[in-house]
Amino acid sequence: MGLRSHKQMGRDAQKDAQRQSEARQTEAQQADDASPAAEVQRFVQSTDEMSAVLTQFRNRRDYDKKLGHLADSFERVLDDETLPKAQRIIQVAKMHGVSAEELLRQARALFPDASDLVLVLRELLRRRQLDEVVRKRLQALLTQVEEEAEPKQLKAGINCALKARLFGKALDLSPGLLRASYRQFLESDAAEADVYADWVASYGLRRRAAVLDFIEGALLADIDAQDPSCSRLEFGLLLGRLTQLKLLRSADSQFVGRLLADPLARRFNPDEGGWLLLMLGLLQQPEQVDALLADTVGAEALLSRHAEHSSLLQLVYQACKALSPRLFLDESWQPALLEALRDMAAVAYRHELAERRRES
Structure with missing residues (x-):
């Protein structure tokens, strides 16, 4: 392939960007709102920096042309x-x-x-x-x-590279770190809650939802690649894990949002991360509910009235009841968790009544 002219490369890049934009619009109209393609598109469209990234890519191609080194760009490197x-x-x-x-x-x-x-x-x-x-x-x-x-790691790194570069630019993250996370996702047999917690630890609370968007986009790009990293069976299993992670992300938003929306819960713990860790802990170790709650509310609980304890337990109970049973490692764990919370709430209510009698 010979070197193309500066103008031709610019026109080609513009045509590519236009075709990608039209394709994303068509997919968004045809796909269900909860589909992976639709969510990835919404993220891309909501990111103001994407057009700047495309311009940067075109400038990089111009730079290659001027140096006379390459017919194609190094965008995926x-x-x-x-x-x-x-x-x-x-x-x-x-x-x-x-x-x-x-x-x-x-x-x-x-x-x-x-x-x-x-x-x-x-x-x-x-x-x-x-x-x-x-x-x-x-x-x-x-x-x-x-x-x-290693074939899978090699192919996955190549196939997800453009997504890693785009999301890295939009999220101000290292593209190499995002690529490593995608490779790890392909190989990991950890529970989805552990995977989600690792992303929070690696990328921070603010980016946790967008990192899942990247993993989703990278997986779809890998599936559509000329030389995909996995077999169809493996991709099917990975899509199942992706669905579970998206369910977990929705539960995160609802659980944490419900508690932080309540002034009493915020007084016990105003930290978003604390309530998220509580949810992830309850999904994996519901039998430790007492200790997990103590870690979440900490010293503030010691200074609170029994009536406030009772109200907080009711809030946590309702938040846990709204969780999908599919999120627990064993679906039978949710009823046991709810029963434990009811017992704790009953004890707190008895203490509340005794407290009222003493004060009357």
């Missing part, structure tokens, strides 16, 4: 210094008598992530101007890197 590092690989490959081992060592030092290195080598090999000796060395290097890389 998640490295901020891709071009000079790619030049360095070519320089090493041109060295007289350089061994395959030395070329591999230096290439991996420049691009430690196998997905990045494979993408760079593929782009370099598209160049017509390469010396035949250099071409053979780069082809042998590419073959070795592909053979030694």
Whole structure:
């Protein structure tokens, strides 16, 4: 493929952006509001910086053209210094008598992530101007890197890269970190509540919903890729986990929102993260409800009246009752949790009555 003109590349980029926009609009009209495609589109459309990101991509293509290095861009390479590092690989490959081992060592030092290195080598090999000796060395290097890389991780890293770059820009996050989270999602057998808690710990409370949007978008891109990372069966299981995580995200919004909307609950604990941890803990260890509540309300409970304890337990009971049984590791755990909360509320109510009698 030859180098395209600056104007032609700009027109192609504009056409690509227009086609993507029209495709997203069509999908949004046809898909159900709760479908993965619809939610991903809503996120993309709600992000004002996406157009700026596309402009940045076009500028990067112009930069490549001016340097005369590549016919295609390095958009899927998640490295901020891709071009000079790619030049360095070519320089090493041109060295007289350089061994395959030395070329591999230096290439991996420049691009430690196998997905990045494979993408760079593929782009370099598209160049017509390469010396035949250099071409053979780069082809042998590419073959070795592909053979030694873990296939699923390699393909997943390539297929999710554009999503990682777009969401990383919009969320002010490292694209490489997002890519790592997607790879981990593919391999993880942890409970969905643990996966969700890990995302909160890694990315913070404010971004927890958007990170799930990224995972969803990356999974859909991987499924549609020419060389997907997983089998159809594996993707089916992953889509099931994704559905469970989206259900958990909705429960998070409702559970935490319900409690923080109540002045009494806010007085006991105004921290959003505290109530989220309570919910995640109850989903996995409902038998520890007493200890989990104590961790959530802490010292404030010691200074409160029994009437307030009783009211708080009623609030928590209603919030837990609204949770979907599917979110618990065992669906039978929810009735047991609700019964335990009723017992605790009954004890608190008896103390409340005694408190009233003493005060009357």
